[in-house]
Amino acid sequence: MEKKFKPNIVGFLCNWCSYAGADLAGSSKTQVDPSLSVIRVMCSSRVNSNLILSSLLWGADGVLVAGCHPGDCHYEQGNYYARRRFALLKKITKILNLEPDRIQLSWISASEGKRYAEIVNQFARDITKKGPNPLTRNSQT
Amino acid sequence: MSHQKKEETIIPEKGTVLSAEKGTKRVILDILKKALAENLFDAVLIPAQVPETEAYSWILLQDESLFEWADPLPPVMTVQGGRALSSFSKNGELEQNIAALLRPCEIRAAIELFKLKQVNLKNITLISLDCPGAMPLSNYMSDPQKTKKDFQHILEKWENSESLRPVCQVCQHFSFIDGTAADLHIGLLGDKNKNITLIPSSPKGKKLLDQLEFGTKDSVEKWKTEKQQLANEKIKRIDAFNREWKKKINQANGFFNEFNPCINCHNCMNVCPMCYCQQCYFDSQAINFKPEAYMQKAEQKGALRFPLNTMLFHIGRMSHMVLSCVSCGACEDACPVSIPVSQLFSMVSDQTQKEFKYTPGMNREDALPLQDFTEQEFCEVEVPDECHEKAPEEAK
DSSP, X not given: XXXXXXXXXXXXXXXXXXXXXXXXXXXXXOOOOTTEEEEEESXXXXXXXXXXXXXXXXXXXXXXXXEOOTTOOTTSSHHHHHHHHHHHHHHHHHHTTSOGGGEEXXXXXXXXXXXXXXXXXXXXXXXXXXXXXXXXXOTTO | OOOOOOOOOXXXXXXXXXXOXXXXXXXXXXXXXXHHHTTSOXXXXXXXXXXXXXXXXEEEEOOGGGGGTBOSSOSSOOXXXXXXXXXXXXXXXXXXXXXXXXXXXXXXXXXXXXXXXXXXXTTEEEEEEOXXXXXXXXXXXXXXXXXXXXXXXXXXXXXXXXXXXXXXXXOSOSSOXXXXXXXXXXXXXXXXXXXXXXXXXXXXXXXXXXXXXXXXXXXXXXXXXXXXXXXXXXXXHXXXXXXXXXXXXXXXXXHHHHHTTOOOOOHHHHHOTTOOOSSOGGGSGGGOOOHHHHHHHHHHHSSOOSSTTHHHHHHHHHHXXXXXXXXXXXXXXXXXXXXXXXXXXXXXHHHHHHHTTOOTTSOSSSOOGGGOOOSSOOGGGBSSOHHHHHHHHXXX
16 A cells, blocks of 8 residues: 655744744644744745755755744844745746746744744645645656 | 826928938948048947958947948947947947948847946947848858858848748848937938938938938938838738747647757856846856755655756846846857747837836937836735725825
């Protein structure tokens, strides 16, 4: 029998909001899908497109970038820049036919442990439904 | 940060019409010679054919007698002019006045580099000219005489030719740059080969025309009409071009198939005017793994392609510079395995720049899209979409 597909998701969480939100989800014992591997970054705008692309090419079935809500950035404007960069990468993956739905940008504050769990669980369900990422298994890449 | 409302730039009605009986190139060179003789400029940055060879290069010309080398309209684009300008102006202001005669795509690259602080425009006068396109560098190198002849023919007729580089055939910015990029434009269209039209595109350019005693008394209508005709013809070709590429990319592995012949030489990055980083991320050790990781990845993928990260390089480079891409075609000229790099980048830049409502190199004042933002934008990429979530509440 074939093994059930368990996705491999990379989450870039900003130190000030989303990472603390993830922490809160854990300490309040909310169930969070274990397929997300968390990487803490100082700000969502630190996430260069290279990080997302190499994740997708080298083993991730999905990539989540999460930061503070617009207006709440610890560095005041970081998440606005992050949103623009993300929008560009999303558009490029769309044009190049590289499954844009595998990358997601969400805003999660430090107090939103429940929202963190909901977003991660939903994303994990979406990616599980999509199945394995063909890019990570493509010898051309 | 807010978006300033762009001032509408209108092509001026008046300029100078000069007879081109002596030959277009001769007339252009004479204007520059005159400006140099009258000390309006201390040097001119211009393409030149190196004597007794077929090689074209950029020269910073100071000695009037060397104007014999200069060629304002070479058949090929060897080094991107924006890059040439950056190489001597990025480290600070110049005290001398310099005129730079560049193709429109080269001026636009220079303006993007100016925004990136890689070009200093103080005391530099940018002169653009109607560009018929350029021939592929490899064709020129294998048969210079024939390519030159073909190019001369294109220059006389101003008709599209399959022998031009593919991105030049669909170039939308081949003429006057409708913004604050250039100072002066030299129109070759309108009474082709009989007259040339000088159109000022900044107060600096207008002053230059006055100083040269040309003034701005002649109507530029003829040039404008012919330019518009040519632009309309190009627009038709752009649609077909984009459709064709879309079809190719949408096939399974479409993008990878195009880039499969890549030998990872990074020439496209090295010649790209927008790739100005001193150390490219993709040339660094950051993307190398430990030996055991290669075995693991080979197992995962079934087979591992070397050198690693060829596709990551192209998509990554694209995500870094595509909003500033001026579709100059330098990357495609430099590719030793004939990948249609610039056609693909041009197709992607066309669509992404539209999304960001940005045309690179048009206005010196426009902020680079990745260094700017508004608070309510691109909400559709957020999950959940917060702008639209909030909107009904506010309405209450």
